[in-house]
Amino acid sequence: MAVLFVNMYAGRGLLRVLKKKNYKMDTKSVSIVGIGGQGIIMASEIVACALMLAGFDVKKNEIKGMSQMGGSVSSCLRFGQKVYSPLPQNGQTDILLSFELIEACRSIDCLRADAPAIINNFKLNPMGSSNCELDLIGQLRQSGRNIILVDGIKLALEAGNIKAVNVALLGVLANYLSLEKDVWLQAVAQLAPKKTYKINEKAFMLGYQNDSCV
Amino acid sequence: MKKLLSGNEAIARGSYEAGVRFATAYHGTPSTEILEELAKYDQVCAEWSINEKVALEKGIGAGLGGARSLVAMKHVGLNVASDPFMILAYTGVCAGIVIVSADDPYMHSSQSEQDNRNYAKFAKAPMLEPADSQEAKDFTKLAFDLSEKFDTPVMLRTTTRISHSKSVVELGERHEVIHPPFDKDVAKYVMIPVFARKRRLIMENRMQQIAGLVETIGCNRVEYNNRRLGIICSGIVYLYVKEVVPQASILKLGVTYPLPQNKIKEFCASVDKVYVIEELDPFLEEQIRAMGCSVIGKEAIPSVGELNPDIIADALGIRRKAADVSDKSHLPARPPSFCPGCAYRGVFYFLKKLKVRVMGDIGCYTLGALPPLEAIDAVFCMGASIGCALGFEKAVSDPDVKAVAVIGDSTFFHSGITALIDVIYNKGVGTVIVLDNHTTAMTGFQDHPGTGKTLKREGSQAVDLVKLGEAVGFKRVITFDPYDMDTVYKVLKEEIKREEPSLIISKRSCLLLDKKRKYQKRKIDAAKCNGCGVCLGLGCPALGETDNKKVKIEPVMCNGCPVCEYVCRQGAIESA
Numbered sequence: 129m130a131v132l133f134v135n136m137y138a139g140r141g142l143l144r145v146l147k148k149k150n151y152k153m154d155t156k157s158v159s160i161v162g163i164g165g166q167g168i169i170m171a172s173e174i175v176a177c178a179l180m181l182a183g184f185d186v187k188k189n190e191i192k193g194m195s196q197m198g199g200s201v202s203s204c205l206r207f208g209q210k211v212y213s214p215l216p217q218n219g220q221t222d223i224l225l226s227f228e229l230i231e232a233c234r235s236i237d238c239l240r241a242d243a244p245a246i247i248n249n250f251k252l253n254p255m256g257s258s259n260c261e262l263d264l265i266g267q268l269r270q271s272g273r274n275i276i277l278v279d280g281i282k283l284a285l286e287a288g289n290i291k292a293v294n295v296a297l298l299g300v301l302a303n304y305l306s307l308e309k310d311v312w313l314q315a316v317a318q319l320a321p322k323k324t325y326k327i328n329e330k331a332f333m334l335g336y337q338n339d340s341c342v
Numbered sequence: 343m344k345k346l347l348s349g350n351e352a353i354a355r356g357s358y359e360a361g362v363r364f365a366t367a368y369h370g371t372p373s374t375e376i377l378e379e380l381a382k383y384d385q386v387c388a389e390w391s392i393n394e395k396v397a398l399e400k401g402i403g404a405g406l407g408g409a410r411s412l413v414a415m416k417h418v419g420l421n422v423a424s425d426p427f428m429i430l431a432y433t434g435v436c437a438g439i440v441i442v443s444a445d446d447p448y449m450h451s452s453q454s455e456q457d458n459r460n461y462a463k464f465a466k467a468p469m470l471e472p473a474d475s476q477e478a479k480d481f482t483k484l485a486f487d488l489s490e491k492f493d494t495p496v497m498l499r500t501t502t503r504i505s506h507s508k509s510v511v512e513l514g515e516r517h518e519v520i521h522p523p524f525d526k527d528v529a530k531y532v533m534i535p536v537f538a539r540k541r542r543l544i545m546e547n548r549m550q551q552i553a554g555l556v557e558t559i560g561c562n563r564v565e566y567n568n569r570r571l572g573i574i575c576s577g578i579v580y581l582y583v584k585e586v587v588p589q590a591s592i593l594k595l596g597v598t599y600p601l602p603q604n605k606i607k608e609f610c611a612s613v614d615k616v617y618v619i620e621e622l623d624p625f626l627e628e629q630i631r632a633m634g635c636s637v638i639g640k641e642a643i644p645s646v647g648e649l650n651p652d653i654i655a656d657a658l659g660i661r662r663k664a665a666d667v668s669d670k671s672h673l674p675a676r677p678p679s680f681c682p683g684c685a686y687r688g689v690f691y692f693l694k695k696l697k698v699r700v701m702g703d704i705g706c707y708t709l710g711a712l713p714p715l716e717a718i719d720a721v722f723c724m725g726a727s728i729g730c731a732l733g734f735e736k737a738v739s740d741p742d743v744k745a746v747a748v749i750g751d752s753t754f755f756h757s758g759i760t761a762l763i764d765v766i767y768n769k770g771v772g773t774v775i776v777l778d779n780h781t782t783a784m785t786g787f788q789d790h791p792g793t794g795k796t797l798k799r800e801g802s803q804a805v806d807l808v809k810l811g812e813a814v815g816f817k818r819v820i821t822f823d824p825y826d827m828d829t830v831y832k833v834l835k836e837e838i839k840r841e842e843p844s845l846i847i848s849k850r851s852c853l854l855l856d857k858k859r860k861y862q863k864r865k866i867d868a869a870k871c872n873g874c875g876v877c878l879g880l881g882c883p884a885l886g887e888t889d890n891k892k893v894k895i896e897p898v899m900c901n902g903c904p905v906c907e908y909v910c911r912q913g914a915i916e917s918a
């Protein structure tokens with residue numbers, strides 16, 4: 129398991145978050161944020177399942193809104209050899225996956241100083257409010273985190289269904305958690321509705337091989 | 343086999359493995375999933391009850407019938423069930439009974455953050471508090487064993503973080519536990535003064551026995567590390583403490599009532615400094631101080647809201663480095679609001695227009711209190727709207743100042759019916775509006791006595807609200823479709839004015855459930871829109887301002903309803 133972990137951020141050499149090779153498996157935290165209805169809970173279920181299949185201890189916590197559509201949703205996963213708290217300390221999260229730009233800005237401080245933030249390049253104005261004119265991407269870059277913008281909608285459409293945005297983004301995330309690809313696909317197969325497996329598989333692979341980081 | 347389970351799923355699994363044959367609840371966040379999970383097992387008779395009091399009474403009955411029974415509720419649900427709970431502690435049980443109280447510190451989705459650990463002490467019933475899902479499962483089984491061993495109801499207390507966090511659980515097998523129905527024993531089961539006084543002594547004796555057991559029970563455990571710092575904690579706080587100060591010595595309590603006196607004294611004597619870290623009330627702290635131990639508690643740890651690793655690190659003065667947190671107030675928030683197309687929106691729009699005082703209740707429709715609608719004036723607890731409106735009517739002499747009660751269908755069944763009868767009995771002349779959307783929308787679409795479906799999705803007799811209203815004595819029972827805007831306005835206006843009691847039933851499915859719903863999205867004719875903003879007062883998430891001060895309808899969000907078209911005086915909103 130330790131070997132698995134050394135590689136954790138090495139995905140295609142994009143990042144070296146772990147400056148020193150840390151053979152001791154500390155608990156790592158992944159945060160997934162977005163808006164109700166975007167499939168965030170399903171996405172975090174898949175990540176948790178994949179981590180478990182890979183042999184990690186996993187804890188996961190989410191704040192779900194009420195049933196109504198459109199509220200902020202966030203889910204946090206922690207994994208390692210032995211995980212205690214389901215919540216990380218502020219500023220100690222290792223990877224952020226955001227399905228939306230405003231939510232990414234809201235959550236960016238949860239990350240460690242130079243940690244990666246994979247962000248769907250998509251803005252949804254809060255319901256009923258006027259257009260949010262802020263330079264969100266500029267603010268994100270200013271935060272000093274490693275901002276990776278992804279066109280999740282394009283990937284999902286290419287896979288055949290706009291609803292597969294969540295799985296396409298997981299494909300991108302997979303590059304930063306060095307689990308075997310098969311473990312991910314197994315988790316997708318276990319959790320996503322059977323009918324949609326083909327599309328989800330394609331979406332995952334498109335995200336996984338995605339080089340078109342904006 | 344290992345599985346990732348939420349605390350609630352783990353309680354369900356633990357109940358199943360413990361041989362539970364009867365389980366019931368009234369749904370409420372964060373407890374709801376326990377019964378939804380238990381309903382999947384054929385061996386368990388799992389039911390939604392009309393409210394928590396009835397749920398516990400059914401649990402008591404099932405226990406007398408020989409079935410291990412689980413009764414689950416959110417913290418405020420135990421207020422409703424407290425009457426049978428207190429007495430059950432007197433009588434004791436036949437087969438084991440476990441009551442789950444899922445508390446909600448910080449009030450993620452509740453109207454109070456009462457600390458239900460006080461109920462265990464109040465009722466004199468033992469209480470267990472798990473920290474994660476594995477413990478949630480194990481403690482559920484332990485709770486049933488304790489319940490039968492000591493002839494007592496046992497409380498299993500969780501909080502939102504435990505109920506909704508997922509962690510890895512090792513699954514076990516089910517063990518059938520079959521008890522015969524109870525033997526006739528009036529001195530034990532008939533709580534009249536003469537018998538209750540005897541039971542009162544038995545209770546004291548029982549608590550003393552349990553207090554002995556908790557000294558050695560495995561789930562109260564000491565982890566000695568560095569002896570300079572000792573921490574007494576339980577539940578989720580234990581996990582935060584392990585995260586923040588792994589080097590500390592810890593007394594982790596699995597049973598938080600009654601407390602292991604000797605173990606606590608010994609722990610306090612073995613370490614230099616002791617913190618009692620607990621969420622909400624100083625429940626452990628006060629008892630531990632009463633044992634003569636000197637500890638640091640609420641002077642360092644907040645008693646309001648949830649704790650988290652950061653708060654604990656700060657309190658212990660060991661924060662590595664405060665994380666840079668930039669100001670986020672410029673980011674637009676996403677406040678909850680009625681879904682686009684929700685059938686409630688029009689009703690609240692008219693109530694505001696009619697300038698009545700609106701006594702609201704608990705459900706999605708409570709959102710009618712928020713801007714821009716701001717149509718609800720007071721909300722207390724489940725079912726309170728009708729009684730509040732009646733009391734208001736009795737106190738106010740000005741006939742032009744009126745209050746109406748607005749209550750959802752599930753809440754009405756939970757605890758509105760008794761007050762409805764009181765309106766007639768006490769000659770009220772007010773208006774009661776039942777917003778019937780055929781489900782319990784807010785907690786995730788549970789069935790209730792009005793839907794004609796049980797928890798196990800079997801057909802059942804649906805209660806007819808119109809007949810119910812007539813049967814208790816309402817002469818005026820009016821049903822409308824809330825999309826029929828002209829009728830809604832006319833009926834509300836007339837009935838509120840009338841000096842006669844009326845029951846109005848606004849009938850339309852929650853649109854998130856109504857799969858067959860056909861609708862026509864709307865759009866704005868920019869040439870006609872003069873930017874008056876009347877429609878924005880509806881708070882429909884699909885409606886927003888454009889840059890040139892006109893209104894636009896977000897086509898993906900619009901669920902096509904007649905409301906905005908109705909309120910627009912310029913005729914600028916039309917079918918898309």
Ligand code: SF4
Nearest residue numbers: 680681684706783852
């Ligand atoms: S969930 Fe249903 S009842 Fe609740 S706001 Fe949405 S449409 Fe209305």
Ligand code: SF4
Nearest residue numbers: 683882900901903906
């Ligand atoms: S925009 Fe108008 S028609 Fe569409 S959901 Fe909102 S109120 Fe109804």
